[in-house]
Amino acid sequence: MSKATLVFVLRRLLQVIPVVLAIAAFNFLLLKLAPGDAADIIAGQMGHATVEFTQQLRREFGLDLPLWEQFLVYMTRLLVFDLGVSHLQGLPVIDLILARLPATLILMITAIFIAVLVGIVLGVAAARRQGTLADNLISTLALVVYAIPAFWLGLMLIVLFSIQLDILPSGGMVSIGAGHTGLAHVLDVAWHLVLPAVTLGLFYVAVYTRLMRASMLEVYGLDFIATARAKGLSEGKIAWTHAARNALLPVATLCGVQLGHLLGGSILVETVFGWPGLGRLVFDALLQRDLNLLLGILFVSSVVVVIANLVVDLLYGLLDPRIVHK
């Protein structure tokens, strides 16, 4: 690693700090904008709380302090990942979130993996046959898929594959009562992952197919492709080893940009399939009007996106050796 690269990596790491602080401050703002505070909510749930009791709750939560002091307390707590307590489950918000985060990450990573892989293959295939029936078919399909709400697609896939054909599970992450361990457990989870991951990934298949096709057509117009043809390389070799490698860059960029979007989609898809990730937690938090938990999820998911963007940025240099960090 050259010195310039090291400086770039360090500087990029430092840039994350103000963004995370801004997200925390924004979270605090939302918390204060909400009508009624935690004490009101708890008092409301108890049904017959007195004014004195509500006041006592306020003192306990520090809600009687001046706003700037509350802000300082909030920010210091966030530094040690203290996101408060979920009012209904009585557990620390961060514990609830961390317990659910792995399932969401598994779903997101699988979906994006499917999307990139299939998107690249279809995009290259379409670009190589530009203007033919196959190209038009791929492009039209991509356009239709682009318009399908993921949560509805999930329901329709359940109808087809779980109810009608009965070949894939309709929800959950493991078979209930099976008690698999080791490899059997992994396979069981993978089995349950098929439908949610395809549902979440399909939209991005369309996105990457369209992008890869456009990007390939652009690269095909460059001089080095003409050189490769003049050398007598086969079209397959030109497409995959010369053009596709260069056409990949915009796809990698978009992957990074769309992580937040992917996480949002994951919430809906998880709700449909009962996948025990952050999405299910959002749904439960909504049902129980658990604002602390909701804001905690917003904070953690934003931080996840910031970190993922950082990783993509750092990996980008590996994909494109032309990038020199100044």
Place this chain on the structure above:
Amino acid sequence: MRGLATFWFRFRRNRAAVVGAAVLFVVVLAAIFGPWFYPVDPFDMVGRPYTVPLDQFPLGTDVAGRDILAGILHGARISLLIGLLASLAATIVGVTFGAIAGYYGGRIDDLLMRTTEFFLTIPSFVLAVVLVAIFQPSVTTVTVAIAVVSWPSVARLARGEFIAHRDREYVQGCRAIGMPDWEIILLQIMPNALPPVIVVASLMVATAILTESGLSFLGLSDPNLVSWGYMIGVARTALRTAWWMAAIPGLMIVITVLAINLIGEGLNDALNPKLRK
């Protein structure tokens, strides 16, 4: 008028866009006049639950015996209304941000673009969920929430356009004759910067409709109004016995969103002919 004729000539060449426009026209007509021709309250229990389409009611009834066609017609109003209003609001905010940032540059640009990037970082759907949950679901809060998560992309685009134009000769000429900044921004650069913004704004209507359907599927919609996403959410429990109940409103979303996307591509061809491949 000649501009409009050229526009129509170019738009018409994209056959798919014309089909999209026709389909959307039908959906708009159904939204405006449908409930008038088919005066059934979508919340009324009109018959037995779970009746199949074409039996007693054109599209059958849902789990509570409510008329699905009535829901589809009223839902069209909500989807189109929220989609249009949210995109309009997001476009106005985004263009304002982008225009000021791009035209003035420097510190102002830095500040505005940091804000924009911040909003691009936060997972937009999660933010929309939190906003609607905090302020209680209604047409207004859902519209505002969708606008809040949609404006940043417009801001970035508009900024790029303004940067490309701010040092052109015609702008320098305007400055030389002492034209005030607001006049240069609004009357001189804006007409030139608008075409790509219009394309993005039209595609944003489609995204907004998808977001609205997702929110109402989670139960975050105005409790007094039927929307397509809400209908899918209700039908979910009946998936095993009556799959069409969820299929019908979903198909409406797909058709509407697809039509808008096709129109957006046609607009792109018509307004940015240079970008055509």
